[in-house]
Amino acid sequence: MNCLEFRKALLTEPTRQAAAIRAHASTCALCRQFGLGAARLEQLLGEVARSPVPPGLEERILLRAALHEDIPPAVPDRRRFLAMAASVGVAAMGALAFTAWRQRDAAADLLVTHVRTDHPRGLASASGGSGLTESATRALLLTSGVQPGPLAGLAIEDAWSCSPLGQSGLHLKLAAPGGPVHVLLCPGEWRRSVSRLTRDDKQVELHPHRLGTLALIAASTPDLEELRTPVLAALDGNDNT
């Protein structure tokens, strides 16, 4: 180590090459003097740079850490991410199910209200009020897009076109022992499964149908159960019984 390297070393990284620094200082009086000054600077720099630390600093950091002890890290690990994704999925499915239930609920309400209020002059009324002929009923069903099967056994009191859920559909009023049963074909209402609901004094059954949804509405459940099969057979042309 020469004088230049000695001074560079002392002013750059004084703790490095300590042996070489000592060795050179022992052979060069000028550098030894420079080294004394450098050592005093290092000692003073260490003291000045190490300014007093406020009391309680360590405790405050530990306190904050303790307060956040149970808070998960900001970046989720794989398991936490999967759990979060599953939670979001379950919540989304729940929201969809709730929305579907509310929509189904709303459709049933509208259909019952429609049955109570919508009784225009239908084909039966036009033909004397004693029930529809099979040909008249078949013609009406055809105009509604339904290719009817055998209608024997169904006592249709009245029939007309209607739009209970916003789209033009079919309304049949069937005679039954417990009172009239209303059959509504609602093209705009699509559903995947059968649902049964009660609205005030009315029983409602909603069935999937290839043209939309088929609703059976009556005052008592037995009537619906007796009529369900022949109605579906008639309206589906034996395709979906």
Add this chain to the structure above:
Amino acid sequence: MGTHRPSGGAATPMNDRRRVFEGLIRDHGPDLYRFAHWLCGQPQVAEDLLQETFARARHALSSPDDLAAARAWLFVTLHREHARVCERQRPQGVDSPPGQIPQPQPTLDDRPEASALRRALAVLAPEYRDPLLLQVLGGLSCEEIGAALGLTPQTTATRVFRARRRLRAALGEESGRQGDET
């Protein structure tokens, strides 16, 4: 860096982590605070920087390998956090001022040469002062400082050299002109 031994209580991973964390604060907290105080010049901001640094350390430093390099990691993280805070607070188009003079504290060394050195260190430009403090307080090598600040080891060495030379000049020492160019 000291070792951190469990000192009682159930040896659960959570307790181990807590003891490691407490050891980090005990061993490195004071010098980190001093570094932060020199960077920003305000005790409260310095403590906020320290809190933020240790909050990051809680999630980043967990394995023994991490702890071996913890001191350098903590100093570099604090320096980056300070730069981030400065960048956020600095108005657009205005450069950050050179080093702010730390607010006086009642127990500081009041010897004339200590006061002179403190003033010289406070007014030293950050590009010289920061590498010097990372070396003096953090114990980082020129290679580590250069990696942290985005400088080559040679540039870092030059800055540290010039910082010390200016401090020597402030103390009235010979500046050692033979070693001016590194």
